[in-house]
Amino acid sequence: MTRFPRDRFDDVTDGPRVGAHRGAARRGGGWIVFAWAALATGVLVGVGVLVLALANGSFQFTEGSGGATSAPSSSASASSTPTGGASASPEPSGEASSSAPAAAASPSDQGATTLVVLNGTSTTGLAANASTKLTGAGWKVTSTGDAGTTGSTQTIVYYQQESQAALAEGIAQSLGTSAVQQSAAFPNADVSVVLGADYTG
Incomplete structure (x- = not known):
């Protein structure tokens, strides 16, 4: 085994330690990191919801309104029964409708x-x-x-x-x-x- 000549590093001193070391952790540092992460997550989620809403057409931007107006998700359906497609038996029921138009034609x-x-x-x-x-x-x-x-x-x-x-x-x-x-x-x-x-x- 090779032995090296004694030098100053072999002497152990009782003085202060010299070298790189970590300082004491500051109090509340974890909460600051958590708050920034939550804020970033909220911003990303908000941007994602807005992009999806615009892609689906749920929001539309109109000039002069100063913001987004929500469009109705479903259009009102006016139900009208076509008379041509109604199936009826060859024999009428014999009961007449009591509702009549306001004015009869000539x-x-x-x-x-x-x-x-x-x-x-x-x-x-x-x-x-x-x-x-x-x-x-x-x-x-x-x-x-x-x-x-x-x-x-x-x-x-x-x-x-x-x-x-x-x-x-x-x-x-x-x-x-x-x-x-x-x-x-x-x-x-x-x-x-x-x-x-x-x-x-």
Whole structure:
């Protein structure tokens, strides 16, 4: 084993220690680090939420508003039932809707609307009688015939489109009835009159 000559580092002194050493930790230093970390986390989360909201279109910036305005998340849905797609049985229920338009249309408003008169009873010639009455009142009757049933007790004017409700009301008034109903049970005409036992002509 190699021995080195004795030098000054071999002498142990009782004086103060010389060299690099760590100082005493300051009190509260951990809380400061935690506060900065929490602040940075909050800022990052806020920026992330804002970026996602802008990407999804939840917020929109408008000129002159001075800030972001929140857009509604879901648009209001207006539910409207299309009359063309409604399925109906060939035989009407026989119950008329009590709701009627405010003002009935006149024969001059008929235009190209097709009008069919059907006999829903066993009385012969009732459809021809009603057709003559409607023609005399100025309505254009497209055709007449027998309904699929002979047991109708009430005369009802059926219409397919909502825009034809006023016409149906005017036709019903010409026949002396007020029963109108929207239905797709008679696809061959815009407005169909089914005469019942209450029709006297």
